Every structure is written in C-alpha cells, then in structure tokens.
Amino acid sequence: MAVTIKELSYQYPDGTTGLHSISVKMARGKRTAILGINGSGKSTLLYHLNGTFLPQKGEIIVLDEPVTKNNLENVRKKVGFLFDYPDHQLFATTVARDVAFGPRNYRFSEEEATKAAETAMTKVGIMELKEKPPYQLSLGQKKRTAIAGVLAMNPDLIVCDEPFSGLDTYAEEQFKSVLDEWINEGKSLIFSTHDIDMVYGWADEVVIMAEGKILEIGCAEHILNNKELMQRAKLRRPILAEIFEDRTEKPRTTFEALKYIKSGTFDSLKKINSKEEKK
Ligand SMILES: Nc1ncnc2c1ncn2[C@@H]1O[C@H](COP(=O)(O)OP(=O)(O)O)[C@@H](O)[C@H]1O
Ligand SMILES: [Mg+2]
Incomplete structure (x- = not known):
C-alpha cells in the first residue's frame, strides 16, 4: 500500500x-485523486x-x-510534497539553486545534487530558466520549478495539493505528462482537486471527502457515476458521463468524445435529432 490510515x-x-x-488504504502505482468541495478536509x-x-x-x-x-x-x-501555492516552497536566489536545495540538504554530494537538479529541470522543461530568480516566473513556471525540486529528490510518492489550479490548459497538459511519465516508472501520486471532469479522464482511483470524512474510495469511473454518492458529497457528475449516459460508448476525455462524434456515432446522433424534429 502507498498509504494506510487508521x-x-x-x-x-x-x-x-x-x-x-478517517480510515483508508490507497494503492501504490496509481494516480489517486482526493475529491471534495472546499473545506471538506x-x-x-x-x-x-x-x-x-x-x-x-x-x-x-x-x-x-x-x-x-x-x-x-x-x-x-x-x-515529495507540492503545496498548492508554489511561493510556499520556492525561496532560493535562482531556479537551479532551488531545485538542487532538497538533494543538497539530504546529504547528496555537490556534484550529485547538481546532476539530480539538471535531470529534473530537463524533464520539466525549465533549463532555460535556471539562472532566473523564482519570484520573476509565471505561475506555470513556478509550479514546474517546484515539481522539479520534488523530482530531484526521487521520492516514491508525490503528494500534490490542487496541482492544476490556476494553470492554463497547455501548462496543465504539460504538467500531467510529467506526472504520467513518473507514474509509468511505477511511482505513486496522490493529489487533491475539485475538478471532476479532469479526474474522470485522468485519475485511476478516487477518494470522495465531505465534512472531514471519507465517503468512498474506488476506481474513477465507478465512483463518479454513483449519483447518490456524488450528491451526498455536493458534487456533480462528470459532464461526459451525463452526455454519454444512454450510449454504449463512454469516453472520459473530450479528445475521446470528439473521436466518437466524428465517427459513425455522430450519424446516429443526427438521426435521433432529426426524428425528434419531425415529431
Ligand atoms: N488553519 C486553520 N484553522 C482553523 N480551521 C481550519 C484551518 N485550515 C482549515 N481549517 C478548516 O478545516 C476544514 C478542512 O479544511 P481543508 O482541509 O483546508 O479543506 P479543503 O482542502 O478540502 O478545502 C474546513 O472546515 C476549514 O475551514
Ligand atoms: Mg485545500
């Protein structure tokens, strides 16, 4: 188990x-989303x-x-821990020093720390920013610097509080692919969010929280389609789950949905619409 709480x-x-x-067990090697409204814990x-x-x-x-x-x-x-506001964990005079701070502090040699930092900065695409002071960066760049600092420590589990909030779509996709790569190495990710549609398309496992309690844990598809549970947590269901409710296809990302709409499925939708117009 990645986490056992009693x-x-x-x-x-x-x-x-x-x-x-609260009592809960979270598996290793997964993208686990903690989902709940503001103040749920x-x-x-x-x-x-x-x-x-x-x-x-x-x-x-x-x-x-x-x-x-x-x-x-x-x-x-x-x-490794990523705070919701990157300013909480960036404090060195340059990006490179910031990213190398953890490894240096944990008794890596100077050479090892620099190497670990450079590998992490390359992974998240911030090598060209390495001499900049972190306070001059955009939010997306700050978040990437903070995640590089975490990756440089090579932890087995990354915990992120609202990692995607405030990021534009492009930065979010980039950030996700860094985390995907990391998951593919067999590591674990636990993150909080209130973005139901993103969780539907990306998370493996979901923990639903309300009022400081855990209501349920399970696979994303199953949990997010449970109407009664979602209502109890004051959450809505994913938009794609609603749109495709009566269809056999169950796309979980807009990209997948677009594929169905562009294929034969779209024709049958058109037929349904024209029948309804005739009525
Ligand atoms: N520093 C604090 N002092 C007092 N109450 C707090 C503090 N931080 C959070 N809380 C309260 O604890 C509860 C859980 O908050 P939190 O874990 O921050 O929720 P979430 O991250 O899901 O929005 C809320 O009722 C919140 O108001
Ligand atoms: Mg919070």
Whole structure:
C-alpha cells in the first residue's frame, strides 16, 4: 500500500474539525485523486502524508514508514510534497539553486545534487530558466520549478495539493505528462482537486471527502457515476458521463468524445435529432 490510515482525527487549534476519524488504504502505482468541495478536509489529509501535520489521534503508514515525529526524516525521503501555492516552497536566489536545495540538504554530494537538479529541470522543461530568480516566473513556471525540486529528490510518492489550479490548459497538459511519465516508472501520486471532469479522464482511483470524512474510495469511473454518492458529497457528475449516459460508448476525455462524434456515432446522433424534429 502507498498509504494506510487508521482512525485519524485532526482538530485545528480554534476547535474546527479538520478530519473526523478517517480510515483508508490507497494503492501504490496509481494516480489517486482526493475529491471534495472546499473545506471538506483534502488539504488537512494531505498535510498528514509527509508529516507536515502529525496525527493527534489514530495512525498513518506511508510506504511502510509510520508518520511519527521520530521517523520524519525517513518519511520525507520517500514522500515529495507540492503545496498548492508554489511561493510556499520556492525561496532560493535562482531556479537551479532551488531545485538542487532538497538533494543538497539530504546529504547528496555537490556534484550529485547538481546532476539530480539538471535531470529534473530537463524533464520539466525549465533549463532555460535556471539562472532566473523564482519570484520573476509565471505561475506555470513556478509550479514546474517546484515539481522539479520534488523530482530531484526521487521520492516514491508525490503528494500534490490542487496541482492544476490556476494553470492554463497547455501548462496543465504539460504538467500531467510529467506526472504520467513518473507514474509509468511505477511511482505513486496522490493529489487533491475539485475538478471532476479532469479526474474522470485522468485519475485511476478516487477518494470522495465531505465534512472531514471519507465517503468512498474506488476506481474513477465507478465512483463518479454513483449519483447518490456524488450528491451526498455536493458534487456533480462528470459532464461526459451525463452526455454519454444512454450510449454504449463512454469516453472520459473530450479528445475521446470528439473521436466518437466524428465517427459513425455522430450519424446516429443526427438521426435521433432529426426524428425528434419531425415529431
Ligand atoms: N488553519 C486553520 N484553522 C482553523 N480551521 C481550519 C484551518 N485550515 C482549515 N481549517 C478548516 O478545516 C476544514 C478542512 O479544511 P481543508 O482541509 O483546508 O479543506 P479543503 O482542502 O478540502 O478545502 C474546513 O472546515 C476549514 O475551514
Ligand atoms: Mg485545500
């Protein structure tokens, strides 16, 4: 398992409940989406996965490492964390120094750290920005710099809080393909989002959260088509699931849907429409 959580609760200092006795297991090697409306507890859960928050009650094991105060170094070697606002984790004077910061800090030699940083910067396409100060970058470039810093550490699990929010379509696609490549190496990804349509087309596994609780976990297609469950979480179903509800084809991305519409399926849709017009 990538993550095993048993009866984890968390209360903020002002008394607000962040998590309410949640238990869940998340598999390795998958794109796991944590889906829920604002305030449902997604960030609070993610902060526990690398020990930013320690369990007040209950237990967490991430990649065989218990998340406890004394074991944080081992946890953070295996778990890379990407905050929702990249400004929270970029602070060096240049992009290259920022990306090399993690490896340098974790006792890589100077040479190894530079090499790890260059490989990661090449992977995410920011080599031409390497001498720039991070604060001068666009949001997409900042996010790519932050992910390069995470990749340079070569973790087994990447945890991302709302990784695609604020990105344009092109930057989102680029970011996804970096993560896809990484998943194809057998690593794991857990990310939070409220973008249902993106989850339908991209995630393998989905965890539905509401009011600090986990309502359900399962494969994306199955979970997102469960009307009653989605209603309970105050979420709508994916638009493509609605459009193709009565059809045998079940495209999960607009690209797939376009293929069906351009093929024979489109003719049968036209027939249905013209019949209805005659009525
Ligand atoms: N620093 C904080 N102090 C008090 N309450 C907080 C704090 N951060 C979050 N909360 C509350 O905890 C609950 C869960 O929040 P959060 O995990 O941020 O949700 P999400 O990421 O799904 O939007 C919400 O009710 C939120 O208002
Ligand atoms: Mg959040």
